[in-house]
Amino acid sequence: MSMILTDEQLAIYNGERGETMAKVMKTLVRYGEVFGAEKMVPVTSEYNHLVTSFGLKVMAPVYDLMEKLIAEGVKSGQKFSVDPRPLDKNVPQNILQKLVFNCFMYTKQDYYEDQLEKLGLLSKDSFTCACYMDEVGNKPKFGDVLSWAESSAVVYANSVIGARCNRNSGIIDLMGSIVGYVPYFGLLTDEGRRASWIVRINTTKKPEAQLLGSAIGMRVMEDVPYVIGLDKWLGNELDDAACTYLKDFGAATASNGAVGLYHIDGLTPEAKLSGEALIKEGAREYVIDDAELERVKASYPVMWKNADATPKLCFMGCPHMSLEQLKSWTVKIEAGLAESGNKKVLIPTVFTAAPAVLAEFNKTEYAARLEKTGVITSYICPLMYMNNPLCAKMPVITSSNKLRTYTTARYYTDDEILAQLTKGEN
Amino acid sequence: MKEFKGRVIAAGEITAPALVSHEGLNTLASFQKALQFGDKKATCSDQNNPDLFGKEMLGKALCLPQTIGSTTGGMVLYCACAMERQPACMLFSKPIDSLAAAGAILADVWVDGVTMPVIDSLGDEFLDYVKDGMTITVTADGTVRVEE
DSSP: OOSOOOHHHHHHHTTTTOHHHHHHHHHHHHHHHHTTOOOEEEOOSSOEEESOOOOOGGGHHHHHHHHHHHHTTOOOSSOEEEOOOSOOTTSOOOHHHHHHIIIIISTTHHHHHHHHHHHTBSOTTOBOSOTTSTTTOOOOOTTOBOOOOOHHHHHHIIIIIOOBOOOOOTTHHHHHHHHTEEEOOGGGSTGGGSEEEEEEEOOSSOOOHHHHHHHHHHHHTTSOEEEESSHHHHOSSOOHHHHHHHHHHHHHHHHHSOOOOOEETTTSHHHHHHGGGGEEEEEEEEEEOHHHHHHHHHTSOOOOSSTTOOOOEEEEEEEEEOHHHHHHHHHHHHHHHHHHTOSSOSSOEEEEEOHHHHHHHHTSTHHHHHHHTTOEEEOOOHHHHHOSHHHHTSOEEESOHHHHHHSSOEEOOHHHHHHHHHHOOO | OEEEEOEEEEOOOEEEEEEEOSSOEEHHHHHHHHHHSOOTTOBOOOTTOTTTTTOBOTTOEEEESOEESOTTHHHHHHHHHHTTOOOSEEEESSOOOHHHHHHHHHHHHHOTTOOOOEEEOOOHHHHHHOOTTOEEEEOTTSEEEEEO
16 A cells, blocks of 8 residues: 555544444545555535436346445445436326336435435435535535535536546545545646647537537546637626536536546636636647637537437426526516417426425426426436337437436437427427 | 557456447446446447447456446446446556546446456557457456457
């Protein structure tokens, strides 16, 4: 072992708190050593966030490992939120889909949720990928060290909040809060947070968040980009609209590439503090104009069997929508319907958000207005819903580039989605 | 025949046919079908990876730059190993990413009886040279021999 551990960490490593705790510590030490970590540092956030939310029958090795931890009396040192549930009866399902979901795929859901409760689940409603929303309450502070997973949450926490977290994998996330330490490397360090790419935005209009994120993710992969020119479109304050934009932008950078941190010149906290001093010498440059965004969009494969099929479902909210998004989309859909003379959306549509965000939304006048348009709200994970052969055959549309990447859902811009939902235009 | 030297992430010795991805391997998207629907040959289900889509990964020497995508990646790799649906070895041209490293280490520490050698930092030349079907031999010191 090349890492220098404190006496307490060494005691855990050597088995003084049991064989299972020792294996957890050994896993983290080996993980850190791969990346040159010389020490472990304390996790300082109030809560953790885990990526694994689904009780898929075939993921038995994960549940076996959880069972081993529970049997040994090992618990997370922090309460945690977790990614969205894969099932919600509000979301359209035919009889066959219901049968497959409940009798074959997610038969371990209740069992796994019971395991999560034993290990430290924050509450029965703490299932969302957007745990950092004010309504949910798992929002770290600037500089906090996290042991989170969920790529969209990690990139948001690092970039928009200024917390420090590596792109941890599922299981590693839980292990960090079991021992209370994470290896110090990568995005936890000042050097690891410096940018090796300069991205210049030269578009003639505000770029679509999910498309811009996709373009940057595919180009810079796991590197840190410093984005210049986006504040022209987003402003210089992290208000609700800017945070919502960055949520969707970041999720696309993380799923279409492997970005864990980005800086937006004049807007995100570290860029505001340090500016272009965050850019490494010799950083590469990527210029994005309208033509580049068009090129990226045209490169997406269409996975539908019949490319001209009529969409059967529309999913919005991967990652989960913000309260601001639910309200603004209510207004946009109402306006679109009023313009076309239609009373309800023309494609079955599901807006997904955190249970706590939906609860707040339901207190507003917008909830009844959205319901009147025919749009369904849900806390489901669209990605998990889509990940089976039955749903994979369905022509589903979305403006989520994450959902497009992992499923057969077809990507359209927000404006294109709106036109399809309200006017039937394709 | 060419030899390349990399860093050992998980040790082991193996000979297997090469399967090459020139793009980052999206672990969740690639192993989804294998894990969710009992595909024991681990056919790659990532529609966005033209090099691997539809090809069997089980028992292959998987040659790639890095892995990308969802942070379930390491857990997915761990499950693939525990369910014996893993590649014969994973050979990275670049330094390994945090998700693949987690998966390799989780499998090495927590799964008994499964060996999946993992070598990283083999260099861009390795990925330029190796082609599908070439015979790969990995030795415990991180040497990777590629034969046509």
